[in-house]
Amino acid sequence: MGKPRVLLLGEIEHAHKTWDALSSLAELVTPSSRSRPEFLEECRSGKFDGVLVAYRTFASVSITGMIDEELVQALPESLKFICNCGAGYDQVDVHACTARGIRVSNVPTAVDDATADVNMFLILGALRGFNTSMIALREGKWRGHPPPPLGHDPEGKVLGILGMGGIGRNLKKKAEAFGMRVIYHNRSKLSEELAGGADYVSFDDLLGTSDVISLNLPLNVKYFLVLSQKEANSKQKHTRHIISTREFEKMKKGVVVVNTARGAVIDEDALVKALDSGLVWSCGLDVYEEEPKVHPGLIANPHVMLVPHMGTWTVETQTAMEQWNIGNVRAVLEKGELNNVVPEQADM
Numbered sequence: 201m202g203k204p205r206v207l208l209l210g211e212i213e214h215a216h217k218t219w220d221a222l223s224s225l226a227e228l229v230t231p232s233s234r235s236r237p238e239f240l241e242e243c244r245s246g247k248f249d250g251v252l253v254a255y256r257t258f259a260s261v262s263i264t265g266m267i268d269e270e271l272v273q274a275l276p277e278s279l280k281f282i283c284n285c286g287a288g289y290d291q292v293d294v295h296a297c298t299a300r301g302i303r304v305s306n307v308p309t310a311v312d313d314a315t316a317d318v319n320m321f322l323i324l325g326a327l328r329g330f331n332t333s334m335i336a337l338r339e340g341k342w343r344g345h346p347p348p349p350l351g352h353d354p355e356g357k358v359l360g361i362l363g364m365g366g367i368g369r370n371l372k373k374k375a376e377a378f379g380m381r382v383i384y385h386n387r388s389k390l391s392e393e394l395a396g397g398a399d400y401v402s403f404d405d406l407l408g409t410s411d412v413i414s415l416n417l418p419l420n421v422k423y424f425l426v427l428s429q430k431e432a433n434s435k436q437k438h439t440r441h442i443i444s445t446r447e448f449e450k451m452k453k454g455v456v457v458v459n460t461a462r463g464a465v466i467d468e469d470a471l472v473k474a475l476d477s478g479l480v481w482s483c484g485l486d487v488y489e490e491e492p493k494v495h496p497g498l499i500a501n502p503h504v505m506l507v508p509h510m511g512t513w514t515v516e517t518q519t520a521m522e523q524w525n526i527g528n529v530r531a532v533l534e535k536g537e538l539n540n541v542v543p544e545q546a547d548m
């Protein structure tokens with residue numbers, strides 16, 4: 201028997217040595233396709249037969265498209281593991297993978313600091329209303345004519361975190377350093393140790409009592425419905441558009457909304473309406489429903505702080521993410537299992 205094969209979907213940008221070291225254990229294979237039809241054809245041609253594990257990046261979606269049912273069926277029979285180089289794995293249909301016996305890993309924790317930093321930057325920028333004057337300054341108009349309304353201090357404001365996992369808990373510490381009081385809502389209450397003094401509230405209470413709402417939960421569409429009876433029984437069956445018109449109407453007038461999770465957890469049309477009506481005072485976004493497209497209503501609104509998905513855009517964090525993901529590939533080659541799997545597969 202020859203060496204096992206590893207398929208690289210996307211690029212290794214930083215951890216070259218760690219990646220290259222895998223070649224003593226496996227044959228490293230890359231696709232030549234530049235589009236999804238070509239990639240499906242390459243899969244079906246048998247070129248990837250014998251591949252045991254695939255390493256994929258967020259950007260590789262531009263070639264393969266989503267790792268959906270069609271693509272999962274086209275992958276070689278030998279493929280048993282997909283290592284997703286990112287915390288969010290909404291590009292991967294975990295249910296289709298599970299049905300085909302494929303285990304999926306992601307990259308938690310390594311992303312926490314850098315993403316929470318961007319999150320805090322957006323909270324401060326949106327609270328202070330910096331965007332209007334930053335635009336005016338570049339147009340030679342100093343703060344703008346008329347000058348913008350005064351902003352707000354973070355000190356004493358209630359920050360409601362929806363989805364207080366790794367990034368949310370990191371954000372909590374940062375926000376507390378700015379004097380904010382943190383409340384959170386998760387599907388279930390955290391241990392005292394993990395909550396670190398943040399009050400657990402219902403979804404509706406979080407909407408109704410927060411001065412700033414931060415979205416830090418994963419995007420999932422249908423997969424939980426099929427995988428988990430507990431989820432299927434719960435009111436929130438998935439997180440797509442978990443914040444829409446009904447939810448904006450429950451928020452305090454003048455609330456600030458910040459999203460570094462995934463664009464589609466917010467209904468962007470509803471957000472634009474809530475901003476235009478003044479219900480939402482300002483917002484800060486790192487992620488968008490149809491990246492790289494940005495809703496024209498968000499671009500047009502000077503109260504919106506926009507960052508083009510740069511949560512983990514640092515040398516240190518990108519390197520750490522690649523190291524983590526390569527660590528998962530190595531674990532498969534050496535022990536036949538991943539170091540971590542996504543939550544949906546944790547009990548399997």
Ligand SMILES: NC(=O)C1=CN([C@@H]2O[C@H](COP(=O)(O)OP(=O)(O)OC[C@H]3O[C@@H](n4cnc5c(N)ncnc54)[C@H](O)[C@@H]3O)[C@@H](O)[C@H]2O)C=CC1
Pocket residue numbers: 287288289308309311315362363364365366367368385386387416417418419436438439460461462486487509510511512
């Ligand atoms: N902007 C960026 O560059 C980055 C964005 N992300 C996004 O942030 C998300 C969160 O990342 P992590 O904190 O690492 O994930 P995590 O898994 O540590 O935390 C997510 C939290 O959300 C909770 N949650 C899940 N469904 C929920 C629901 N329906 N209602 C309330 N809470 C719910 C989970 O229980 C968990 O506590 C990722 O899924 C990813 O989409 C992650 C890294 C960088």
Ligand SMILES: O=CC(=O)O
Pocket residue numbers: 285286287288289311511512
């Ligand atoms: O968006 C980035 C991620 O790691 O998820």
